[in-house]
Amino acid sequence: MIPQSHFLILGAVLFAIGLYGALTRRTAIGILMSIELILNAANINLITFNKFLGSPDGLGQIFALFVIAIAAASAVVGLVLVIAVYRNMKTIFTEKMNMLKW
Amino acid sequence: MVKYAHLIPLFPFMAFAINIFFGRRLKKASAFVSIAASSIALLIAAVTFIGNSNGEGSYSVVKWVFLNGVPLDFGVTIDPLTCMMLLVVTIVGTLIQIYSMGYMHDDARFSRFFAYMSLFMGSMLGLLLADNFVMLYIFWEGVGLCSYLLISFWFEKPAAAKAGMKAFITTRIGDTGLLIGILLLFFSTKTLYFRDLAGLAINDTTITAVGILIFCGAIGKSAQFPLHVWLPDAMEGPTPVSALIHAATMVAAGVYLIARCYGLFISHHAALVTVAYVGAITAFMAASIALVNNDIKRILAYSTISQLGLMMLGLGVGGLEAGTFHLMTHAFFKALLFLCAGSIIHSIHVDDDPAIHTQDIRKMGGLFPKMRITGTTFIIAGLAIAGIPPLSGFWSKDELLSEIINTGHPVLFAVASLTSLMTAFYIFRLIFLVLFGKMRPGVRVHESPYVMTVPLSVLAVFSVVAGFFRPMRPDFLTMGVSTAVAVIGIGLAYSFYILNNKILSADIRSRFAFLYRLLSNKYYIDEIYEAVFIKPCFRIAESAARFDLGVVDGAVNLTARISVVASKIQSWFDLYIVDGIVNMIANITWLCSAIFRRLQTGLVQNYILIAFFGLAIIILIKLIGG
Numbered sequence: 001m002i003p004q005s006h007f008l009i010l011g012a013v014l015f016a017i018g019l020y021g022a023l024t025r026r027t028a029i030g031i032l033m034s035i036e037l038i039l040n041a042a043n044i045n046l047i048t049f050n051k052f053l054g055s056p057d058g059l060g061q062i063f064a065l066f067v068i069a070i071a072a073a074s075a076v077v078g079l080v081l082v083i084a085v086y087r088n089m090k091t092i093f094t095e096k097m098n099m100l101k102w
Numbered sequence: 103m104v105k106y107a108h109l110i111p112l113f114p115f116m117a118f119a120i121n122i123f124f125g126r127r128l129k130k131a132s133a134f135v136s137i138a139a140s141s142i143a144l145l146i147a148a149v150t151f152i153g154n155s156n157g158e159g160s161y162s163v164v165k166w167v168f169l170n171g172v173p174l175d176f177g178v179t180i181d182p183l184t185c186m187m188l189l190v191v192t193i194v195g196t197l198i199q200i201y202s203m204g205y206m207h208d209d210a211r212f213s214r215f216f217a218y219m220s221l222f223m224g225s226m227l228g229l230l231l232a233d234n235f236v237m238l239y240i241f242w243e244g245v246g247l248c249s250y251l252l253i254s255f256w257f258e259k260p261a262a263a264k265a266g267m268k269a270f271i272t273t274r275i276g277d278t279g280l281l282i283g284i285l286l287l288f289f290s291t292k293t294l295y296f297r298d299l300a301g302l303a304i305n306d307t308t309i310t311a312v313g314i315l316i317f318c319g320a321i322g323k324s325a326q327f328p329l330h331v332w333l334p335d336a337m338e339g340p341t342p343v344s345a346l347i348h349a350a351t352m353v354a355a356g357v358y359l360i361a362r363c364y365g366l367f368i369s370h371h372a373a374l375v376t377v378a379y380v381g382a383i384t385a386f387m388a389a390s391i392a393l394v395n396n397d398i399k400r401i402l403a404y405s406t407i408s409q410l411g412l413m414m415l416g417l418g419v420g421g422l423e424a425g426t427f428h429l430m431t432h433a434f435f436k437a438l439l440f441l442c443a444g445s446i447i448h449s450i451h452v453d454d455d456p457a458i459h460t461q462d463i464r465k466m467g468g469l470f471p472k473m474r475i476t477g478t479t480f481i482i483a484g485l486a487i488a489g490i491p492p493l494s495g496f497w498s499k500d501e502l503l504s505e506i507i508n509t510g511h512p513v514l515f516a517v518a519s520l521t522s523l524m525t526a527f528y529i530f531r532l533i534f535l536v537l538f539g540k541m542r543p544g545v546r547v548h549e550s551p552y553v554m555t556v557p558l559s560v561l562a563v564f565s566v567v568a569g570f571f572r573p574m575r576p577d578f579l580t581m582g583v584s585t586a587v588a589v590i591g592i593g594l595a596y597s598f599y600i601l602n603n604k605i606l607s608a609d610i611r612s613r614f615a616f617l618y619r620l621l622s623n624k625y626y627i628d629e630i631y632e633a634v635f636i637k638p639c640f641r642i643a644e645s646a647a648r649f650d651l652g653v654v655d656g657a658v659n660l661t662a663r664i665s666v667v668a669s670k671i672q673s674w675f676d677l678y679i680v681d682g683i684v685n686m687i688a689n690i691t692w693l694c695s696a697i698f699r700r701l702q703t704g705l706v707q708n709y710i711l712i713a714f715f716g717l718a719i720i721i722l723i724k725l726i727g728g
Binding site for chain 1: 704705706707710711714
């Protein structure tokens with residue numbers, strides 16, 4: 001039996017990797033990918049607590065499924081935005097997207 | 103009772119309005135407007151005269167105001183006095199206006215002249231019709247205003263402008279007395295109607311004072327001593343104006359006022375005696391000045407003053423009818439004299455005189471053959487004023503003299519007779535010097551046009567027959583005296599100026615040098631006024647001006663300077679303190695935002711980082727504190 005702490009450590013590591021990626025990536029696509037990692041870290045946590053706290057109706061799993069679905073949808077929206085920006089500005093570097101800045 | 107007498111002054115006023123507003127478009131036609139208005143007024147006056155020859159009364163035209171609860175209406179008085187005066191004013195006025203068409207023919211302000219003439223006539227007619235003092239005073243001032251406008255009609259001449267002012271200011275002194283008199287009358291008796299005057303309390307000193315104050319107004323308007331000085335100067339105006347002022351309107355107003363208030367005067371002896379003596383002094387003084395004057399119009403002016411003095415004298419001794427009768431006859435022959443003088447001045451040309459139209463009788467002479475109509479009418483008027491029977495002046499002067507002697511005033515009778523003697527002398531001196539003798543070289547003259555000579559002839563007829571308008575009361579003593587006096591006067595003038603050809607007069611002049619100087623300087627009255635009233639007035643005015651310039655203006659300027667300094671300080675304060683504070687706040691804000699705007703990099707990752715660390719710190723605090 002794998003202890004609960006291993007799952008939680010895996011989730012924390014995934015979160016840390018995702019955060020690091022979101023903060024350091026210069027391209028919009030990289031940031032989107034990192035955010036997906038953070039979401040998956042959250043899913044691992046949800047399922048872990050569902051299992052070890054013994055929720056009988058599997059609410060945590062259902063929640064995780066919802067997160068996966070919404071993450072897919074938000075990834076689509078994000079990629080669409082990136083493509084639209086790229087078409088207009090010929091770049092996907094976030095620091096170049098400064099037209100609204102004063 | 104005829105109820106349309108109040109329309110009489112309306113027509114001249116309408117003519118005034120038309121001429122003053124449309125005069126420029128009407129040009130010469132404005133004369134016809136004025137003459138038509140005067141003729142209509144004359145017609146109504148004649149109808150009124152016929153309709154009211156017996157009855158008298160007054161009627162109210164418009165309700166006007168309540169003074170302290172006492173009602174005052176615009177009303178009209180109609181009695182024989184008013185009717186007679188209306189007729190005289192309209193006849194003489196109309197003739198003078200016709201004459202003016204010729205006299206003013208080339209004047210640049212032709213229509214303005216006729217506008218003023220109509221206003222003058224309207225005011226005078228209103229004055230005659232007024233049934234209370236307030237209305238009378240309004241028209242009285244209207245007459246005064248018109249005299250000012252007309253005397254200074256040729257205001258390009260400084261002398262004319264000055265004469266207009268002199269006339270206005272001098273009569274104003276009398277008018278002030280009249281106004282005070284009216285107010286005193288109202289506050290002491292609560293009435294302003296002429297019809298109530300006769301019933302006022304006898305021997306009341308207040309009412310006597312009212313009488314004397316009213317007489318003050320008459321002194322100013324009728325040019326009595328000591329306010330007579332304006333009238334000779336008024337000769338600066340056009341000659342028809344002189345005729346109108348002297349015969350029909352302005353100066354008659356004073357005599358008319360006394361006659362109108364006679365009910366008051368007759369019961370207050372002191373007031374009446376004042377009138378008599380002022381009249382006597384005026385008559386004598388003015389006649390004596392006329393003896394030596396050399397200006398054709400001024401001689402007539404002094405003659406007018408003298409005759410007005412006689413009228414006042416007649417009124418003063420109780421001869422209401424004699425005084426007003428003389429007023430009427432005098433209106434005709436004095437208007438005629440002035441118009442004759444105007445005709446001469448208008449047509450004479452003197453080569454070496456800068457004035458061209460000279461008024462100096464020493465430059466005239468022998469004009470009769472050249473101007474037969476003017477000359478004849480002039481002589482008729484002269485005979486009338488001298489008092490030769492049966493001309494009009496004889497009858498009225500005779501009645502005056504008989505009134506004076508019959509009321510027991512031998513001294514005044516002597517003065518009046520002497521005045522008549524002088525009158526006959528100076529008027530024939532004028533006639534002999536102007537019309538007879540030899541013509542001076544360089545003088546050219548021609549008869550005036552018909553538009554001028556026809557009014558002369560009409561007036562001459564009136565001068566002859568006006569004496570028969572009244573039933574006569576023959577008084578053979580005074581008739582003899584006055585005829586003798588007139589004949590002596592004319593004879594003296596004849597011997598002086600025709601027989602001796604002025605040699606004797608020069609001799610007499612040197613023998614009575616002092617008297618001559620006194621008379622030719624008009625008793626130095628103008629000089630005395632100059633020294634006693636005008637100079638001090640000017641001095642007061644000058645010191646007031648200095649005070650004004652120094653103190654008042656100084657104070658004003660000081661205030662201005664203080665405000666300038668104060669506002670400079672204030673503007674500095676505004677600029678550096680108030681604006682400074684505002685700018686300082688703005689600068690601080692700017693500085694702060696310059697610091698803090700560095701936080702806002704625009705990079706989303708930075709924000710996330712900060713948010714993450716913030717969250718981490720909160721969790722840490724929670725854990726440590728927890």
